[in-house]
Amino acid sequence: MKKTDPIVEITDLCYSTGGQDILHTINLSIYPGDFVSIIGPNGGGKTTLLRLILGLLKPSRGEIKIAGRPPGKAVTEIGYVPQHVNHNLRFPATALDVVLMGAHEPQHRFRRRDPETRKNAMDILHRLGVGTCAERKIAALSGGQRQRILIARALVCKPELLVLDEPTASIDTKGQTEFYELLKELNKELTILMVSHDLLIVSSYAKSIACLNRCLHYHQSFGSSRDVLDAFYSCSVEEICPVGVVARQSFQIKDLRGKS
Numbered sequence: 001m002k003k004t005d006p007i008v009e010i011t012d013l014c015y016s017t018g019g020q021d022i023l024h025t026i027n028l029s030i031y032p033g034d035f036v037s038i039i040g041p042n043g044g045g046k047t048t049l050l051r052l053i054l055g056l057l058k059p060s061r062g063e064i065k066i067a068g069r070p071p072g073k074a075v076t077e078i079g080y081v082p083q084h085v086n087h088n089l090r091f092p093a094t095a096l097d098v099v100l101m102g103a104h105e106p107q108h109r110f111r112r113r114d115p116e117t118r119k120n121a122m123d124i125l126h127r128l129g130v131g132t133c134a135e136r137k138i139a140a141l142s143g144g145q146r147q148r149i150l151i152a153r154a155l156v157c158k159p160e161l162l163v164l165d166e167p168t169a170s171i172d173t174k175g176q177t178e179f180y181e182l183l184k185e186l187n188k189e190l191t192i193l194m195v196s197h198d199l200l201i202v203s204s205y206a207k208s209i210a211c212l213n214r215c216l217h218y219h220q221s222f223g224s225s226r227d228v229l230d231a232f233y234s235c236s237v238e239e240i241c242p243v244g245v246v247a248r249q250s251f252q253i254k255d256l257r258g259k260s
């Protein structure tokens with residue numbers, strides 16, 4: 001794969017389930033170094049799109065390539081930080097144990113770790129500012145510390161793409177700023193794809209934006225379109241898809257608000 005080739009290439013992707021058309025003819029190419037934020041109203045299909053990219057769902061039509069390969073064959077190319085993690089408080093795993101679970105392909109998650117893998121995991125924990133948490137039980141950590149442990153778990157297989165689904169839902173405002181500064185730093189080496197509802201964060205940190213409401217529009221830059229994005233959020237998924245309207249940017253916000 002050349003450095004100029006897309007890391008994610010989605011062509012004419014459709015996904016339906018239970019007779020519901022959830023994603024409709026999605027086309028998206030994400031290139032190395034990008035920091036893409038996916039935004040859109042509740043039920044717009046953001047998590048579904050991530051699950052398709054991760055290979056957890058199969059497209060009804062169309063194709064997804066990750067680093068030139070089908071998603072199921074590219075598991076170590078993607079580090080994933082999920083939206084909700086239900087930590088079993090009785091499970092006696094340390095933070096380091098959790099990070100090491102990300103070091104191998106799913107069928108080898110619990111095999112013995114070699115010293116080099118452990119050292120790599122510890123280096124990542126220190127780099128993320130949670131090295132001192134390594135031997136503590138995951139259940140005893142704060143929400144912000146746990147979130148960093150999950151990023152460390154996603155990074156330990158040295159992925160090219162970091163995928164995050166609303167990563168700061170359980171972190172306070174100060175913690176969120178630190179978290180996004182960390183992502184900015186990681187973006188110097190990694191491509192990032194993140195679902196977020198926080199338009200302030202999106203406009204401050206993301207380099208490009210994908211508006212998803214069943215259909216998708218991708219914007220390389222969006223400096224002056226903050227008001228339009230706000231309006232986009234005032235729509236529900238049942239309304240005529242407003243993503244085309246966002247794409248044109250000539251749209252009057254009051255027109256969209258008038259529909260709801």
Ligand SMILES: Nc1ncnc2c1ncn2[C@@H]1O[C@H](COP(=O)(O)OP(=O)(O)OP(=O)(O)O)[C@@H](O)[C@H]1O
Pocket residue numbers: 017018022040041042043044045046047048049
């Ligand atoms: N397993 C499933 N079976 C049937 N329908 C599903 C399933 N998962 C999601 N859906 C439906 O797909 C649509 C998109 O859901 P999805 O979770 O991808 O949206 P989202 O944009 O991530 O929403 P939110 O912002 O609320 O997290 C919704 O209408 C949802 O009800």
